[in-house]
Amino acid sequence: MPFPLSTLIGSRRRLVAAILLFLALDLTVLLTNLWIARHVAGDAVAINLAGRQRMLSQRMTKALLLRAQAADPVAQAIAEDEFRNAHAIFMRTLDAFAGGGQTTGSDGRPVVLDPVSDRGAAAVASTQALLAPLPASLADEQQAGLQRAADYLVEHNVEILTLMNTLTTALERDSVRRTEQLRLIQSGAFLLALANFVLIVVGLNRRFREAEEESARWQALARLDPLTGLSNRKGFFEAAARQLARAKRGQEPGSLILLDLDGFKPVNDRLGHPVGDAVLVRFAERLRLTARQSDEVARIGGDEFVLLCPGLVDAHAIDDLCRRIVEAMAELTPDELAPKQLGVSIGVASFFDHGYDIDTLIAQADHAMYEAKRGGGDRWHRP
């Protein structure tokens, strides 16, 4: 047997919980997306700055060599300036990579970096250690000191470039790994939200179906007589209109039989309403049993019943049916009453002779029924 999914959202409270969960999961997906976008942008800046470190280290070496060789004071000043700038940005960026913090971006604006970890952190620490012996400014350096610094930088140039490459690669790997982790969380939240959404749809569908069934039940009840379970006046008129329209299309004959109990009021008055109710209920049962399955049987008033019998036209068949109804009523007479004290008057109208309009047929049958009453009751009359 398939798992009944709808039982998971059986109650209104569970349905509301599922909707709230769906919203929370959806919000998680949204926030993760924003988080990923922010990190991807931040990682791109960091990778770009790690690449800039290589260029700065080249600029420092070049400026140092120029300063060591230049004789012209102007050229010396330019080289010193170039070295100081490149060195300051290089070291500030290394510090920002090491412990997290602010440095200058490629466009000159401040940029905040997150501290790097593992291999990246090791590369940063090694570079800081390598550059520690270098002066931050060349202004106060003697020629011998300048030459030593230039030789040192040239000697370690490749090493510094390699370390900065390592930093770039580590940053790229970190970025890919973090993005993958976030995507995993995002996918999980998305799948949960999707499953939740399916549950919500199933739950809503179930509630909708229940509401429809409930409404159909009420509509059916509105067409039933609560005492006897037969159709009431509304139910009978709707069903009869459908049956008569069908009969009219095929020009089929049939009969409408109206029944009104005789002497029913004294039953209530003498024996009480519950006994009267029991008589009505048992008479309704007998009517239903006596009529055909295809006949429409209804209670349209206090002690007034009606039968719509498509195909019933033969006079003998009509008489037979009416006789059985009269006999049934006689059998139902409570013992406390004298025989013949309770009876039924029956009027018959034919919907071949009198047309197919329900009101006309009822009026004709009513007329016939009063003929039966005028004749003393407990009998039937057909024109």
Ligand SMILES: Nc1nc2c(ncn2[C@@H]2O[C@H](COP(=O)(O)OP(=O)(O)OP(=O)(O)O)[C@@H](O)[C@H]2O)c(=O)[nH]1
């Ligand atoms: N017990 C019971 N009585 C009902 C119900 N509905 C209507 N009645 C009663 O049925 C009676 C019908 O009155 P009448 O039409 O005068 O009945 P009757 O004594 O058979 O008189 P005729 O029809 O003229 O032969 C009234 O006393 C109503 O109060 C019901 O659901 N249960």
